[in-house]
Amino acid sequence: MSAILMVFFSQSGTTARVAESIAFGLRASGHRVDLCNIKHGYPKSIAGYDMIGIGSPAYYFRPSMNITDYVNSLPSLNEMSNFVFVLYGTYPGDTGNAIREALRMKGAREVGYFKCRGADLYQGYLKAGYLFSPDNPLKDELSQAEEFAAKVSGIMAGQTYTRPEPDPPPTIIYRLERFFTNRWLIKTIYSRLFHLDKQKCTACGVCMMQCPTNNISANNEGQPVWSRNCLLCLSCEMNCPQEAITSPASWPLFKPVFIYNVTRASRDSSLDYVRVKHTKGRTTRV
Ligand SMILES: Cc1cc2nc3c(=O)[nH]c(=O)nc-3n(C[C@H](O)[C@H](O)[C@H](O)COP(=O)(O)O)c2cc1C
Missing domain, CATH: 3.30.70.20 (Alpha-Beta Plaits)
Structure with a gap:
């Protein structure tokens, strides 16, 4: 059993829902999981955890600044396992790329990357009369989040991980x-x-x-x-x-x-x- 800390930012709830599905999948594989939405504050410490999962919505084609700040505040991660999950309404741009690279620079070892659509409650688009990805994450996507957790668990147990390519950069x-x-x-x-x-x-x-x-x-x-x-x-x-x-x-x-x-x-x-x-x-x- 591993102890896993999942730190994410969720303002309108979609990243939190995906975080809960991933946590559910990890717990089903026997791991202990603590969840922390940083809008309620940073977790006390990463000491005692074997793995860290970082989740962010796309904000202007990059991670939200509070997630970037949190990742930058982490100490050297010395081969600690990590995974990243990203929510986006239309085009995520460099959101996943930026977090994955920042964690790599901290010395973490990636064991998973998950991306999923989330209802795009962005004021500018709503005012223009559009709500993109209105009902996401869908049931299927939440099931995929659980499957993702099972894969992460398998990799922790020794299965091979093939690091996904970076996402295409924004136009x-x-x-x-x-x-x-x-x-x-x-x-x-x-x-x-x-x-x-x-x-x-x-x-x-x-x-x-x-x-x-x-x-x-x-x-x-x-x-x-x-x-x-x-x-x-x-x-x-x-x-x-x-x-x-x-x-x-x-x-x-x-x-x-x-x-x-x-x-x-x-x-x-x-x-x-x-x-x-x-x-x-x-x-x-x-
Ligand atoms: C300020 C802001 C900026 C956003 N920028 C992007 C973006 O660049 N690309 C994108 O695909 N979605 C963008 N979105 C949509 C969010 O990434 C998406 O709705 C996400 O599911 C929100 O997560 P939350 O429900 O956990 O807060 C933006 C939303 C907000 C509020």
Whole structure:
């Protein structure tokens, strides 16, 4: 029996569901598994574990920044076994590549890589009227996650592992989008430019509760104030029942980007989508 730590970030729940299916499969093979969604804090330590699994949603064609930070914070992994799992709504880009490479650089030994679609609750796409991969992960994909766990277990027991090739890199347009959502711009510039309509804001606190990094605090009136630890997940804007929040991603400047993305993805026959309306923090299918 091995002790396995699975660390992941899940904001809207799909990565968590896949993590639970993988954990279920690993436990069925007799392993002890601890799960940690880092939006509730980092795990205390990796000491005492034989294997680490890292899971991330694709955020702007790369891992979410909090997962990158967590992986970078790990000590040298000295041949510790690892696996990676990635959730994505349309195109994952370098999400898996980046985590796999970072773990390799830490000295970990990969024993599995799993990728799966997850409902794409991205504010920009919802506002444009599209929800991609609307019902994912599907039952089949959760079963595949369990099968993946059984394979990982077999490799731990001595079966041969053939490392999957890296995913294809994002196209030039997506690399440009990634540039415009880089860490420096998000933390130094965009995080200061969230706009609040003070007349509309009722100080309900939804934005603060939704923020996965506790980046939003309340001023004297109970209205939100943003600090610099932003992931540009847009949960605050997306869930605001009064539509009082406007993030830089909603600037008219970026509208053509969303139009390009949803047009391209909606024409891709390998992707599912439904048309939606997103108003007052709620998404309804139309
Ligand atoms: C801020 C943000 C950026 C995203 N960027 C991408 C992306 O670049 N490529 C992609 O395929 N999906 C992207 N997605 C979709 C998520 O990867 C996908 O919905 C994932 O299942 C969400 O995981 P969660 O439910 O565990 O939070 C993005 C979603 C958000 C909120």
